[in-house]
Amino acid sequence: MRAQLEGLRDKQFGVFTTGQALIEYTRAELRARLHRGEWVPVFHGVYRETTTQPGPELRVEAARLSMGLPVLIAAYDTAAELHGFSVADRNATHVLGVQLSRSKHLVVHLDRHDPAQVATINGISTTTAARTAIDLARTLNRMDALATLDAASRRGLSPDELREELTRHHRRRGLRQAAELIQLADCRAESPMESRTRLRCIDAGLPHPQPQLEVSTPDGPRRLDLGWPQHRIGLEYDSIAWHSGLHAAARDNARHNHLTTEGWTIFYATALDVLHQPELFTDPIRRAIDHHRVESKGR
Template identity: 70%
Template sequence: MRPGLVQLRDEQFGVFTARQALCEYTRAELRARIDRGQWVRVFHGVYREVSTPPEPGLRVEAARLSIGAASMAAAYNTAAELHGFAVLADQPTDVLGIQSARTHRLVVHRDRVDPAELELVRGTSVTNAVRTAADLARTLPRMDALATVDAALRSGVSRTALACEIDKHTRRRGRRQAAELIALADDRAESPMESRTRLRCIDAGLPPPEPQLEVWTRDGLRRIDLGWRQWRIGLEYDSAIWHSGHDAALRDNPRHNWLTTEGWTIYYATAADVYHHPHHFTAPIRYAIDRAQ
């Protein structure tokens, strides 16, 4: 890349506009680099080199250049990415702007934000963590919203601060959902799918399970994804990454054998169960609790 464009790229989080490129390259050279896949379009009229990862700060700057705004702030899921508690991948870039707009990969929100609710994260203006978590708690589907709030608490966001923030969102869509989920959130959840599984249990009318339940057995300390200590019932989220293959069996079987020896009953939930058939695990657990009472 020629020096003039390198300087602009480095000042702009790794992106540059077609107009800027044409100050250093002919139109034919620009088209050749795009056709060969060396330069990749981020948003209309804005590009990055294929070797430059599309990090959230880069995408926010690309949105600013594409729209032609003097400044731009990340919000919603993109803000959560920057704060480190996003639970959804491959989402459109969310930014704040003067006029609402939506394309396939860019959403401009016309939200009222107090300047005190903005901060810089790695050089990018972004809604602060409390405002970001509250916005997502209001607007995401319930399972994703709880997973986000759990992750936000785990990252250090205060439940009290979240509750105070959502109180300011009067008459805004999803405020009631956010207030409910903030009360249910738990920073002990270690993955988004554990959070979603927990909410399925609660929505099925089961007593709220305890995340990352610790159990002492004769073989040492064991942890269960979710559990009901009173009835010695555990629920494990069976992810394809962790609970699969020969190594997983060697790791999990002795652990569960010791739990069974100590009188525990362990149930399992897959992603398909959590998203589509929660009764596959909630109904047997309900039956086991009723039988134990």
């Protein structure tokens, strides 16, 4: 890349416009690089090099340049990426603005905001962590909304901060859902799927499980994704990443055996169960809890 355009690219998080490229390249050279795949479009009239990863900073800057604005504010999922608590892979870039976008990859939200709800991360303007968390808690489905609040709490947002931010969203859709889920948010959850699994248990009417429950065994402490210590029942989310590999079976079997020896009953849930068939694990857990209660009364 020629020197002047390289300097502009480096100041703009790895992107550049058609007009900037044409300062040093002819239109034929621009088309040739696009045809060869050396440069790729991000948004209308804005490009990146193929070797440059399209992170949130790059995408927001590309959106700003494409829209011809001096400042653009990241919001919703894109803001969550910047704050470090995004829980879903999204194809779109979300920003606040006054004019809708024609691109399915750029979503412009016509939401009102005040200066106190705007922060700067790595040179990019974005809604604050609290504003972002509440926006998503209002608008995502329940499982993703709780996963977002758990992740935001893990990054340091307190329930009081979330409740205070909620008061600024008067009459916006989803307030009831956000208010309910703030009460359930727990910073101990270590993954979005653990959060979703926990919500499935709560929605099934089970007693609220404790995330990342530590259990003492003769072989040392063992940690369960979710647990009901009063009933000695645990629930593990079967992540493919964790429960695969050469030593996974031996590790998991030994762990299960130690817990069973201590009188624990362990259940398992897969992604398919959590997303589509939660009764496959919530119903057996309910029966086990009922059985434990009956046994306890009979003693």
